[in-house]
Structures are given as C-alpha cells and as structure tokens.
Amino acid sequence: xxxxxRERIEAATRELLAAIxxxxxRAGLVSTPQRVAESYAEFFHGVGADPLTLLGEGIPLEKxxxxxxxxxxxxxxxxxxxxxxxxxxxxxxxxxxPRERVVGLGRIPRVIEVLAARPQVQERLGEQIAxxxxxxxxxxxxxxxxxxxxxxxxxxGTQQNRSTTVxxxxxxxxxxxxxxxxxxxxxxxxxxx
Numbered sequence: 001x002x003x004x005x006r007e008r009i010e011a012a013t014r015e016l017l018a019a020i021x022x023x024x025x026r027a028g029l030v031s032t033p034q035r036v037a038e039s040y041a042e043f044f045h046g047v048g049a050d051p052l053t054l055l056g057e058g059i060p061l062e063k064x065x066x067x068x069x070x071x072x073x074x075x076x077x078x079x080x081x082x083x084x085x086x087x088x089x090x091x092x093x094x095x096x097x098p099r100e101r102v103v104g105l106g107r108i109p110r111v112i113e114v115l116a117a118r119p120q121v122q123e124r125l126g127e128q129i130a131x132x133x134x135x136x137x138x139x140x141x142x143x144x145x146x147x148x149x150x151x152x153x154x155x156x157g158t159q160q161n162r163s164t165t166v167x168x169x170x171x172x173x174x175x176x177x178x179x180x181x182x183x184x185x186x187x188x189x190x191x192x193x
C-alpha cells in the first residue's frame with residue numbers, strides 16, 4: 001500500500017480533531033491519527049493502479065466454443081464517496097460476452113476492488129468496471145449492475161438507513177435492450193436462491 005502520505009494524513013487528522021474541539025492528546029485519541037492513516041492507505045490503495053493488469057492475458061477460447069454470457073454476481077465491495085469521504089458498501093454483478101478469451105473468475109472481483117479503492121461515485125465506478133472488462137478482455141458486451149448503500153444518505157442528511165442506489169453500465173451487445181433484459185433476469189434469478 002504505497003502512494004499514501006501517512007504523515008500528512010496523521011497531521012490532517014490531528015488538525016481535524018482539534019477543529020471539532022477535541023483534545024488531541026486525550027487517551028482515546030492519541031493513536032487515532034495513526035489508525036486513520038492506516039485506514040486511508042487501505043481505502044485508497046487503488047489510486048493510480050491500473051485495473052487492466054489484474055485481468056492478465058486471459059484464457060483463449062477454442063473456435064468451437066461459443067461466446068455465451070459469463071456472469072459473476074454478488075461481488076461485495078466498499079468504496080469512499082468523493083463528495084463526503086464517507087464509505088459506501090455494495091454488491092456488484094458483472095456479465096460479459098467473450099470474443100476470443102475468458103478470464104479466471106477471481107480476477108473480476110480484483111478489478112472491482114482496485115477501482116473501488118479510490119475516491120469514487122457509484123455511477124463512475126460502474127462505468128470504469130465496464131470499460132476495464134470490455135477493454136481488457138476485448139469483450140463483445142459488458143453489463144455491470146451495482147447496488148450500494150451510501151453513508152452520506154444513510155448516516156447523515158436525510159438518514160434513509162434502508163435506502164440503496166442501483167446503477168447500470170452496459171457496453172456492446174449487452175447494451176441492446178433485449179440482451180440486457182435477458183442478462184438482468186439471469187442476474188436477478190440468483191437473488192431468489
């Protein structure tokens with residue numbers, strides 16, 4: 001986890017605590033700046049990382065194999081809202097139609113994790129995942145559905161603690177309304193089990 005200036009985060013955290021009227025030397029807060037710096041190094045380790053490197057070369061399909069849709073659903077993630085620096089937690093579902101190669105299924109959650117580990121908005125996160133999968137695999141089609149709860153909605157402001165936001169990003173053949181609807185139905189079918 002490089003790239004994060006922990007000393008600056010610690011200094012900023014001490015200043016923030018002082019700004020809200022806290023005693024930064026109070027026993028319960030003495031180690032808070034270090035803990036926040038460690039947390040931020042984890043939360044934001046995706047800044048500057050290239051998600052395409054996580055996909056690797058993929059596995060070539062044989063000529064006789066069809067490029068039918070591949071779906072990886074229920075991928076848990078967490079990210080940080082760039083507007084309030086509060087977390088949002090959710091589930092991503094990724095579908096892609098391969099052309100000439102597929103990828104190990106564990107690589108898709110890694111792409112999501114690195115793209116989520118930066119200041120984000122949910123809409124952009126879905127678009128970035130779709131672009132990475134589409135570009136990295138030269139996929140004929142990509143569909144990304146994200147369902148997430150945002151702390152900026154659940155814990156502050158309107159405090160809608162049961163509210164979630166659903167976004168969809170589609171590319172290529174899965175941008176076609178009929179193909180997209182069929183794929184969404186397959187993803188939703190998993191929710192009934």
